[in-house]
Amino acid sequence: MSKWILSGLVAINAIAQVAPDLPAGKKIFESQCALCHGQTGTGGRGPSLNRPKLAKAPDDESLGKVISFGIEPEMPGSWQLNTREVISVAAYVRSLGAIPPEVLPGDAARGERVYQSKGCGGCHVVAGKGEGYGPELSDIGTRRNGAHLRQAILKPATLLPEGFLYVAVVTQAGATVRGIRVNEDSFNIQIKDARGQFHSFGKAELKELRKLRGETPMPSFEMSAAELDDLVAYLASLKGKS
Numbered sequence: 047m048s049k050w051i052l053s054g055l056v057a058i059n060a061i062a063q064v065a066p067d068l069p070a071g072k073k074i075f076e077s078q079c080a081l082c083h084g085q086t087g088t089g090g091r092g093p094s095l096n097r098p099k100l101a102k103a104p105d106d107e108s109l110g111k112v113i114s115f116g117i118e119p120e121m122p123g124s125w126q127l128n129t130r131e132v133i134s135v136a137a138y139v140r141s142l143g144a145i146p147p148e149v150l151p152g153d154a155a156r157g158e159r160v161y162q163s164k165g166c167g168g169c170h171v172v173a174g175k176g177e178g179y180g181p182e183l184s185d186i187g188t189r190r191n192g193a194h195l196r197q198a199i200l201k202p203a204t205l206l207p208e209g210f211l212y213v214a215v216v217t218q219a220g221a222t223v224r225g226i227r228v229n230e231d232s233f234n235i236q237i238k239d240a241r242g243q244f245h246s247f248g249k250a251e252l253k254e255l256r257k258l259r260g261e262t263p264m265p266s267f268e269m270s271a272a273e274l275d276d277l278v279a280y281l282a283s284l285k286g287k288s
């Protein structure tokens with residue numbers, strides 16, 4: 047067993063016995079977790095953590111495991127933390143969840159109508175309805191705070207998710223297909239088009255492969271301040287599939 051797996055297991059087994067040091071946990075969080083989860087756990091590249099229930103860390107043991115081992119492939123493990131540090135940062139994460147949920151000004155029911163009238167469902171799925179290549183939004187309210195949602199609607203290109211790439215390919219026959227990269231290796235690329243259809247291409251067969259870095263097919267939306275408040279309240283209310 048490698049050294050870091052061992053130290054992680056020791057950390058987990060010891061969770062129940064060591065008292066956390068909350069200020070130390072806060073420091074570790076701000077230096078090692080905030081990059082992805084936000085300074086106060088409001089989310090960013092990673093999900094928000096200022097929630098009473100974390101799906102992948104429902105109890106202290108699983109939270110310790112997530113911190114030590116990470117979550118493949120997007121969250122790295124913090125193998126360098128010792129037991130006390132893991133326990134302290136876990137306690138700090140729990141304290142973030144004790145903060146009352148954000149109060150947003152809009153009205154979610156009106157926001158649902160804005161969502162429909164703007165055609166968001168042409169690119170996003172909510173609870174099984176909708177289609178297209180945008181990310182599913184069924185539980186977006188558990189992952190993103192109000193400020194992030196606002197920015198995602200007004201200036202989508204400024205918030206592209208890690209690894210997101212919009213591409214345009216031209217085949218030998220001259221057909222152009224635009225879509226989001228799903229997979230790529232040295233020889234092949236697979237993309238998902240606007241209708242949610244998958245296409246696979248051998249790179250050698252393509253006339254052109256353009257990577258539209260920093261671009262997104264999601265348009266910037268303009269709407270009244272009241273509509274935006276309502277739409278954000280609606281998205282924030284989407285808490286999962288159940």
Ligand code: HEC
Nearest residue numbers: 078079082091092093100101102103112113117120121124
């Ligand atoms: C490089 C970015 C990154 C760093 C650094 C990072 N995380 Fe994460 N974290 C993520 C991502 C992305 C996810 C979502 C992974 C998934 O669900 O597949 C995640 C998930 C989590 C979850 C589970 C949330 C849930 O909803 O169940 C917890 C808890 C967590 N991280 C805590 C931490 C802590 C504490 C640290 C610092 C010790 C940390 N993370 C460092 C990116 C990161």
Ligand code: HEC
Nearest residue numbers: 164165166169179180181198202205206207262263264267
């Ligand atoms: C033409 C397709 C398209 C339309 C229409 C569209 N989106 Fe998107 N949306 C995307 C794509 C692709 C992404 C992922 C890349 C990005 O962030 O721009 C995205 C990202 C998002 C995100 C960020 C998700 C996250 O995890 O951070 C939110 C929120 C969102 N869209 C909401 C909306 C809302 C609300 C509308 C309607 C007002 C809408 N979208 C209309 C394609 C679309």
